[in-house]
Amino acid sequence: MEVKRISIREAKKRIKNDPELSKMLVRSGWREIALDLDGDGMADVSFSSTKVGRMIDTIAVDLSGNGEFNLYLHDYDGNGIPDTVFMVEDGSDAEALVAFGGEVELGFINLGVKVANLLVAEDFMNRELGLSLADLAAYLKTYAAVMLAGLEVRAEATGIDKVYYFLNDAGYYFLATVDGNKPKVRPFGTVLLRDGKLYIQTGKSKSVSKQIAENPFVEICCCLNGAWVRIAAELVEDDSVEVKEAMLERMPSLKGMYSADDDNMQMFYLKDATATFCSFATEPEVITF
Numbered sequence: 001m002e003v004k005r006i007s008i009r010e011a012k013k014r015i016k017n018d019p020e021l022s023k024m025l026v027r028s029g030w031r032e033i034a035l036d037l038d039g040d041g042m043a044d045v046s047f048s049s050t051k052v053g054r055m056i057d058t059i060a061v062d063l064s065g066n067g068e069f070n071l072y073l074h075d076y077d078g079n080g081i082p083d084t085v086f087m088v089e090d091g092s093d094a095e096a097l098v099a100f101g102g103e104v105e106l107g108f109i110n111l112g113v114k115v116a117n118l119l120v121a122e123d124f125m126n127r128e129l130g131l132s133l134a135d136l137a138a139y140l141k142t143y144a145a146v147m148l149a150g151l152e153v154r155a156e157a158t159g160i161d162k163v164y165y166f167l168n169d170a171g172y173y174f175l176a177t178v179d180g181n182k183p184k185v186r187p188f189g190t191v192l193l194r195d196g197k198l199y200i201q202t203g204k205s206k207s208v209s210k211q212i213a214e215n216p217f218v219e220i221c222c223c224l225n226g227a228w229v230r231i232a233a234e235l236v237e238d239d240s241v242e243v244k245e246a247m248l249e250r251m252p253s254l255k256g257m258y259s260a261d262d263d264n265m266q267m268f269y270l271k272d273a274t275a276t277f278c279s280f281a282t283e284p285e286v287i288t289f
């Protein structure tokens with residue numbers, strides 16, 4: 001994943017050079033920039049840095065709309081991805097830690113990166129797309145809320161759900177099959193969790209499909225944010241149209257290559273799977289499903 005980071009200094013420069021953004025500026029200091037996205041006079045989002053003029057490491061968003069920031073994302077380790085997320089309960093000083101450390105990064109929560117990118121992404125803000133500032137404000141609020149909900153789910157995920165989120169959030173993984181007495185490995189990206197089964201998808205016309213038909217024992221390896229999982233399993237074909245349709249809905253880009261009745265699309269679920277999560281910092285965790 002490419003992480004674009006900008007410093008407070010750069011962000012200020014960009015904002016000042018952009019007439020629309022500079023209209024939104026309500027506060028600008030050595031360590032903080034606050035923007036009023038919807039024009040109601042109150043700041044909706046703040047970008048700040050713990051060190052003067054350095055990279056933005058904290059993003060605060062007003063999700064409540066009452067003019068007070070209540071969602072905070074902090075990039076503690078400076079990799080551009082927030083690793084601490086907390087909410088401030090409305091009307092009180094209590095902070096609720098929503099997620100911390102590996103769980104946030106595992107959840108692919110890069111709101112900080114996204115928002116920082118918004119500041120530089122001409123095409124998003126841009127008149128070409130006809131996006132108004134109110135649209136941007138709505139987007140940010142929805143995006144943060146969706147992310148927050150996703151975070152909570154991920155932080156609590158165990159068993160097959162944890163495996164699914166890892167593969168899904170990583171975006172792709174490597175699938176190894178056996179071809180005669182030789183290994184074959186290739187990138188895969190399809191993943192679907194349905195009725196308690198973890199599915200992957202391929203096409204019957206591919207060599208990988210022929211290898212699975214000969215020998216259904218496979219391994220998957222996937223890395224995400226310094227952790228990795230290795231899954232050993234037997235693949236079992238599921239020819240049901242519903243499962244194929246669910247896959248196509250889940251990953252619509254497949255629709256350009258496959259359809260549920262094309263006699264090529266093939267779905268497999270993982271049987272007797274052993275998933276081993278590893279990182280250099282933690283003891284391995286084994287999940288079977």
Ligand SMILES: Cc1cc2nc3c(=O)[nH]c(=O)nc-3n(C[C@H](O)[C@H](O)[C@H](O)COP(=O)(O)O)c2cc1C
Pocket residue numbers: 172184186187188189190201202203206207208209
């Ligand atoms: C990021 C990425 C994700 C991919 N995901 C899949 C997938 O989920 N299913 C699939 O059949 N092919 C997928 N492919 C294409 C396969 O890697 C490619 O067709 C490969 O050659 C299949 O292996 P084989 O040549 O042994 O049949 C993906 C390719 C990339 C780059």
